[in-house]
Amino acid sequence: MTEQPSQPPARLRPPVDWRYRAIVTAALVVAVAVLVVGVRATKTGSDNPAVVNGRPDLIEHVFPPAGSQVLRQVEIGIDLAPGYEGRITVNGITIPDDELRLVPEQNQVYFVPGPDRVIEVLPPGETCVSAVAWESRRGRGAADATFRWCFDVT
Numbered sequence: 001m002t003e004q005p006s007q008p009p010a011r012l013r014p015p016v017d018w019r020y021r022a023i024v025t026a027a028l029v030v031a032v033a034v035l036v037v038g039v040r041a042t043k044t045g046s047d048n049p050a051v052v053n054g055r056p057d058l059i060e061h062v063f064p065p066a067g068s069q070v071l072r073q074v075e076i077g078i079d080l081a082p083g084y085e086g087r088i089t090v091n092g093i094t095i096p097d098d099e100l101r102l103v104p105e106q107n108q109v110y111f112v113p114g115p116d117r118v119i120e121v122l123p124p125g126e127t128c129v130s131a132v133a134w135e136s137r138r139g140r141g142a143a144d145a146t147f148r149w150c151f152d153v154t
Contacts, residue, residue, distance in 0.1 A: 057081055058133060058145055063110070066149040072121045074153075077101075077110035078131050085109075086133035093118055104136075122153045 061079040064070045086109050099117050101110040113119045128150040134140050
């Protein structure tokens with residue numbers, strides 16, 4: 001008898017379990033659905049942007065957004081278009097320059113109520129902010145633009 005050389009066993013692919021595929025597919029569908037719901041639920045802009053005398057190009061953002069509900073120590077501010085400066089008045093009280101946080105590189109003006117400030121805390125209810133803006137190169141004058149927005153303080 002002649003011995004035949006032994007052949008290596010044929011490599012068999014393990015059968016793919018249909019349950020495994022179904023679970024992975026379901027997990028991917030759920031992950032995509034959660035991602036879609038999360039993106040749609042994210043509010044990235046104001047539904048009610050501030051507009052100055054028909055000039056939507058002047059104001060990029062107001063903080064807090066018009067119509068929002070905020071806490072009593074919220075930071076209030078404006079983000080203006082490049083080349084503009086501004087100041088703010090809260091509930092008729094002009095905020096002194098030394099109490100403002102100015103970010104001239106980004107054309108932003110902010111105020112936070114606090115101790116030893118003209119406004120220590122915002123009163124509950126509607127708070128309205130008036131802002132005046134002007135072109136930095138021209139300075140303040142007759143061409144100043146004013147605008148107003150309101151939000152609720154809880």
